[in-house]
Amino acid sequence: MLALVLVKSWQTERAAKQLRSFLHPQGVALSLQNGLGNHQKLSAILGADRVFTGVTTTGATLVAPGRVRAGGEGAISFVASDRLEPFRERFKKSGFVVETATSMEPLIWGKLAINAAINPLSVIWRVANGELVCQQSTRKLMAMTAREVEAVALAYGIQLPFEDVVEAVEGVAQRTAQNRSSMLQDVLRGAPTEVDAINGEVIRAARKVGVPVPINRILLYLVKSIVKRKSTRKCNYANCKSVGRTASRPPTTL
Ligand SMILES: NC(=O)C1=CN([C@@H]2O[C@H](COP(=O)(O)OP(=O)(O)OC[C@H]3O[C@@H](n4cnc5c(N)ncnc54)[C@H](OP(=O)(O)O)[C@@H]3O)[C@@H](O)[C@H]2O)C=CC1
Numbered sequence: 001m002l003a004l005v006l007v008k009s010w011q012t013e014r015a016a017k018q019l020r021s022f023l024h025p026q027g028v029a030l031s032l033q034n035g036l037g038n039h040q041k042l043s044a045i046l047g048a049d050r051v052f053t054g055v056t057t058t059g060a061t062l063v064a065p066g067r068v069r070a071g072g073e074g075a076i077s078f079v080a081s082d083r084l085e086p087f088r089e090r091f092k093k094s095g096f097v098v099e100t101a102t103s104m105e106p107l108i109w110g111k112l113a114i115n116a117a118i119n120p121l122s123v124i125w126r127v128a129n130g131e132l133v134c135q136q137s138t139r140k141l142m143a144m145t146a147r148e149v150e151a152v153a154l155a156y157g158i159q160l161p162f163e164d165v166v167e168a169v170e171g172v173a174q175r176t177a178q179n180r181s182s183m184l185q186d187v188l189r190g191a192p193t194e195v196d197a198i199n200g201e202v203i204r205a206a207r208k209v210g211v212p213v214p215i216n217r218i219l220l221y222l223v224k225s226i227v228k229r230k231s232t233r234k235c236n237y238a239n240c241k242s243v244g245r246t247a248s249r250p251p252t253t254l
């Protein structure tokens with residue numbers, strides 16, 4: 001039995017606890033989630049020998065309950081294992097492209113670079129992925145973000161699984177041109193985002209090895225402020241306690 005874990009990273013722990021009670025003792029869980037930390041959360045609850053983590057660049061947009069629009073070409077990638085082998089053919093029969101990787105960390109960090117660069121920018125500009133490669137300025141921002149992630153990975157001795165991270169990010173954005181990133185879908189429906197598990201984790205990992213990641217930091221705060229603004233409909237300045245403000249006037253509109 002295979003349990004595919006495709007919940008948001010902040011839902012992983014709950015899903016793992018549920019899985020613990022009904023996954024067959026010989027069954028395995030395969031996470032294709034974005035971000036860092038899902039493998040550890042699942043392993044802590046289900047046991048490391050039952051948890052596999054891969055990635056997918058197959059885009060999907062939820063259009064209504066039970067209705068999903070395929071969001072362009074992509075692949076499912078995971079490290080070869082006897083326990084996953086029986087499911088490879090099933091994925092292929094269902095029309096998915098399946099790729100084999102030699103180790104998990106480069107795979108996860110490669111996907112992290114892709115999501116750190118595409119997802120927040122799609123939220124900030126409210127565009128489908130393809131739009132991000134249409135303008136020089138957004139392309140530059142995507143490139144700078146992805147290169148920061150690559151620098152952090154290298155500081156940990158992890159080589160990303162592509163020759164050129166910028167080409168990889170732009171390639172995914174082009175192949176999923178019509179897709180709304182999973183983060184944009186979250187923001188549009190008022191759900192929590194995975195920005196902490198993506199750009200937030202890049203920042204945490206970078207801090208430990210002393211690599212500067214200013215663009216990831218800015219993207220994290222921009223996404224958080226957009227989410228916050230959407231949930232607080234009117235200007236909350238008068239009641240804001242968290243800003244140690246010195247001025248008694250409201251902020252100037254620029
Ligand atoms: N969408 C995309 O294009 C891609 C997404 N990903 C990654 O895949 C993962 C899933 O993304 P996505 O499909 O967009 O997410 P969605 O939030 O659209 O879908 C997740 C679904 O899982 C349900 N769910 C949550 N917890 C449980 C549970 N314990 N038991 C059963 N169902 C549960 C949610 O229900 P409810 O809404 O009620 O919480 C929701 O319907 C994420 O990590 C994402 O980053 C990776 C590549 C592409």
Ligand SMILES: CC(C)(CO)C(=O)C(=O)O
Pocket residue numbers: 034056057058059060071114115118119129172176179180181182183
């Ligand atoms: C592959 C991509 C960028 C597809 O949109 C994705 O992983 C996501 O939206 O989270």
